Amino acid sequence: MTKSSDSEKEILEIVEIHALDTESDDGEDGDGDDEHGHFQMELFASATTEKTTNTIHLYDIAPKFTYNRRERDVSESAFDRRAMKVANEEYEVEVQAARIMRDGGEEVLIYPGEREECIEDSLRKLATSGNGVFLNGEAGVRFSLYELKQDLDLHKHTYSWPQLREGLYVLRRAGLKITNRKTGESWEEGFLSRLVEGGKRNHPDGRRYELWYASFHKLVTKSITDLTYRQMNYPRLMSISGLLSKYLYKRMVSVYTFADLEKPYQPTLVQIMQESGRGMAPEMKINIKAMNRALEQLKEAGAILYAEEKKRVKDGRKVTNIHYDIYPTKKLVSEIIEANKQQKLIRGSIQRAYIQKVKKLVSDEEQ
Numbered sequence: 001m002t003k004s005s006d007s008e009k010e011i012l013e014i015v016e017i018h019a020l021d022t023e024s025d026d027g028e029d030g031d032g033d034d035e036h037g038h039f040q041m042e043l044f045a046s047a048t049t050e051k052t053t054n055t056i057h058l059y060d061i062a063p064k065f066t067y068n069r070r071e072r073d074v075s076e077s078a079f080d081r082r083a084m085k086v087a088n089e090e091y092e093v094e095v096q097a098a099r100i101m102r103d104g105g106e107e108v109l110i111y112p113g114e115r116e117e118c119i120e121d122s123l124r125k126l127a128t129s130g131n132g133v134f135l136n137g138e139a140g141v142r143f144s145l146y147e148l149k150q151d152l153d154l155h156k157h158t159y160s161w162p163q164l165r166e167g168l169y170v171l172r173r174a175g176l177k178i179t180n181r182k183t184g185e186s187w188e189e190g191f192l193s194r195l196v197e198g199g200k201r202n203h204p205d206g207r208r209y210e211l212w213y214a215s216f217h218k219l220v221t222k223s224i225t226d227l228t229y230r231q232m233n234y235p236r237l238m239s240i241s242g243l244l245s246k247y248l249y250k251r252m253v254s255v256y257t258f259a260d261l262e263k264p265y266q267p268t269l270v271q272i273m274q275e276s277g278r279g280m281a282p283e284m285k286i287n288i289k290a291m292n293r294a295l296e297q298l299k300e301a302g303a304i305l306y307a308e309e310k311k312r313v314k315d316g317r318k319v320t321n322i323h324y325d326i327y328p329t330k331k332l333v334s335e336i337i338e339a340n341k342q343q344k345l346i347r348g349s350i351q352r353a354y355i356q357k358v359k360k361l362v363s364d365e366e367q
Helices: 004-026 032-046 114-131 145-154 161-173 218-226 234-239 243-255 269-275 284-300 330-366
Strands: 052-055 079-086 089-096 098-101 107-110 132-135 138-143 175-180 186-190 192-196 199-203 206-210 212-216 230-233 304-315 318-328
Touching: 032 114, 032 132, 032 138, 032 218, 032 330, 052 114, 052 234, 052 243, 079 269, 098 161, 114 132, 114 138, 114 145, 114 161, 114 212, 114 234, 114 243, 138 145, 138 192, 138 218, 145 161, 161 186, 161 192, 161 212, 186 192, 186 218, 212 218, 230 234, 230 243, 230 330, 234 243, 243 269, 243 284, 243 330, 269 284, 269 318, 284 304, 284 318, 318 330
Parallel strands: none
Antiparallel strands: 052 230, 079 089, 089 175, 098 107, 132 138, 138 212, 175 186, 192 212, 199 206, 304 318
């Protein structure tokens, strides 16, 4: 259940989006950046097939989802700070919980978790399946709750209509800030930067159904415009049951670009626990058990053949870290090789489009 002020804001946003659509359809007052954005959204979709989606650079491997105590009292802190390292660059990650009012007037802080990750992954898949839009410099998606629920149900993530609505508003109201410690560059806004509720509306010609609209976090838009996304197996992603195993899978697809049957992926226990957002439990045996369970889930999903401990780091008799060798399946290796090819093709398409644009400008000037 949402507060009245938020409902009024959503209605205003509907008007704004219709105005943007009108400008784009008329071809007048159109934003050149949006025209370029539409082209890149088309490339974003063309990089996938019915059974693939795209993983987003930096954003998808940020520790942004919460594993334990997702719901908290409003008297508690609404902020959680984490850290990660990608390609030798260190980042600070700050997650702000969403404040939600439920039926009966109860208010609660909710951190995005497994439900919200499933919803976000599904929205991104819908964006590559003909529903993607680029409005006002933002990558987004139009959808119906039925479409969203149907996709989640298909992949055995079953949520009620109220649960779906709440999950969407958690994504809208929860904040995510990622900062590069070295450069100071920062990206901050909601997991969904905008959410416009759909439903039946009164029109001069009668009542009709309006689709929902959601725009993604600015890092998703940045990845789309910078062409840093990579193809990923969608059914496998949605079949992975655990947050930690899903994080590990997205990380492998994003950074293990040199995938080879004889060259294992080599993370450490501490790295995965900390950078996934799960954190290190006080007892090392709990961390090892969680990692082993995640690896087993990846085996069941057909992503890895097996994993083995390469080295145990100790302080006396106490284990402080573990280095792993994780061997991919032949299928995953072929998928990553295909993702590398797709990324090159997409970048080539942008270069060719840019050359054609320059040629047209030169031709117009000569005339």
